[in-house]
Amino acid sequence: MAAEASSFRLIACRELMANHPDSLVIRQQVEAVEEALPDKPGIAVSFCRTLIETTCKTILVARNHTYENSWKADRLWLETKDALHLGQHVNGQTDRRLHNATEKIISGFNSVFEGVITIRNDHGTASHGAEAYAPLLDITYAEMLVRATDAIVGLLFKLHLNALGSTQEAPLRYEDEALTGFNEWVDADHGPFTVLETPLIASEALFRTDNSAYLAALTVFRQEQAAVESNAASVEGAQP
Incomplete structure (x- = not known):
């Protein structure tokens, strides 16, 4: 089977x-x-x-x-x-x-x-x-x-x-404030790295070199954050 x-x-x-x-x-x-x-x-x-x-x-x-x-x-x-x-x-x-x-x-x-x-x-x-x-x-x-x-x-x-090529929306930028929490989360677990005496920030390196992987991880991060917030709201609402 x-x-x-x-x-x-x-x-x-x-x-x-x-x-x-x-x-x-x-x-x-x-x-x-x-x-x-x-x-x-x-x-x-x-x-x-x-x-x-x-x-x-x-x-x-x-x-x-x-x-x-x-x-x-x-x-x-x-x-x-x-x-x-x-x-x-x-x-x-x-x-x-x-x-x-x-x-x-x-x-x-x-x-x-x-x-x-x-x-x-x-x-x-x-x-x-x-x-x-x-x-x-x-x-x-x-x-x-x-x-x-x-x-x-x-x-x-x-x-x-x-x-994607026909929309007028601005693409994600690494410096966007909305990405700060995710970037800090990545950097807390990875790096910093040094390559040929050049320091590399993990989140920025991922964003610049493999944007698809960055977006996939960002999606998971936001889903998990939303679930945590939803559970916290439910607990707070249940309290007398």
Whole structure:
């Protein structure tokens, strides 16, 4: 059975990973989905929603947009769609007809996303209130859900990458105040280093030499910080 599981591949996600090998968060989730099929459909289904949400958050971070960990899936989806500037050409001009047509196509993902959430809640390993002897999800439905997720993730990232050259937003700069906390966190655990008598700051070296790895780590850092803040707020709200 292990050989069967290893033969399953998410084509669009694998193409993304080949072009951006440092997308570690997405890579881990993609591999988890692939390893779960066909023997553990519940696990595969549980990772589908996470994979889509991680993709949205990664795109927002790359485009210098902030998000809140408390956002529900539909808000996260809406913010990501807006950040993509659909229908915008390289010269910065927006083709209104192209924008409207593309938005109609993207809006169809809403139904797919709702299906992902529903099936994940009812049949995923992280579902709430599932009966101990409830029937396992048929592999056909699990594969359908996984393939749909693969298509969404692949298309979102292609739209993101293709539109980067046409957006007028300022790219992230190492000196941006919003990055100070993350840079200090990196530097606390790594370096400083000296190369040919030249001191190198770890966070800046990563930013300058491998921006994809920097953005991937920044996404994880912000997700973890948002989770800590959310838990702290919950504890504070629970206190009499």
